[in-house]
Amino acid sequence: MAERSRLRRSISRWADAGDQHARDMRRAYGDDSLNRIGEAPEREPVRLRGTLRTVTLRPRGGVPALEAELYDGTGTVTVIWLGRRRIGGIVPGRSLEIRGRIGRHDGHRVVYNPRYELMP
Template sequence: MPNNPAWLDRLTKPPEATRSENLRKWAETISGATPMAEASEQHRHKVAGVIQNIRIDPRQGSGCIEATVIDGSGEILAKWLGRQSMSGIHLGAGIVIEGMVGVGLDEEKVILNPEYQLIPGPQRG
């Protein structure tokens, strides 16, 4: 981008970028959580983030629920098998998940059947 004045940058900065920044600041306040970008594979990690999307796939056996969790630094796929209900999993929920980080089909980071805890999302109230 050519050298725009600062106010124009502010006007045209994608809202997504601001959102990521806010998310990252929020995730840093959760104690014991590793930023997702730094969660190394084949290690156990605790990460905190917000559920960005949810997939329910009946073809992968009964009750497969996947949730993409983002924290502004990266994303991790949480995958639960054999569940009959969502039990609190919903979009935009703040969540802390903990488990072994593996690699999925598309090279994405996955935690299979993680332990999870729902927490208030990023609010400064």
Template sequence: MALAANGYIRRLTRRLTEDIDQLDAEELAQSVEATGAQRACDCRHGEEVTMRGRLRSVESCAQSANATVRAELFDGTDPVTLVWIGRRRIPGIETGKQLLVRGRLGDRDGQKVIYNPYYELLGDS
């Protein structure tokens, strides 16, 4: 019983003293692993990937010739930029939403990117 109490106190102390963003990233990475999705840090350019994560940012570029929606998906390990070409807005694609995405991982200016990914909305964070 005392051993379990020590473990609880240790976890509680860690939660109260560590960086909130770091804890959030760790929890997100663990939940992604539990679903069987690939971790962004393990994926390489050119691979077909299935990832799960939370949208950290969403922006729309509504120029008539180059309409795009860009979002940053974070799974707790690495960010991946999602780009939907030819779209001005996508209902449900909002900061804080969780997604499951599938597509071919590319590279844009040294960053991981997936163009026109298939996606499923999974709910709020």
């Protein structure tokens, strides 16, 4: 029982740290022309900024595809670069700004082949 509560405290600290990072990013890079991921419209041009949580190589239809999860504290979106196995600087924990259109694939919000800028 004590181990379970220790685990809950650890997970809670990790979640709080992630939320704090997202708040710090919004404060540091505050920009009225940015969309928040959780509120961004689908099938319209958007500009999103967040932190990459995961980066995975996942082939789609026999074509290599680099897939990443972008998080900004309000939500997540999957970013997919088709035909790419690796992109320099695209690693978990990296802050990134993307421009593209959000669509849906298998019920998940995705942006294919966005323009991107690595943030410091």
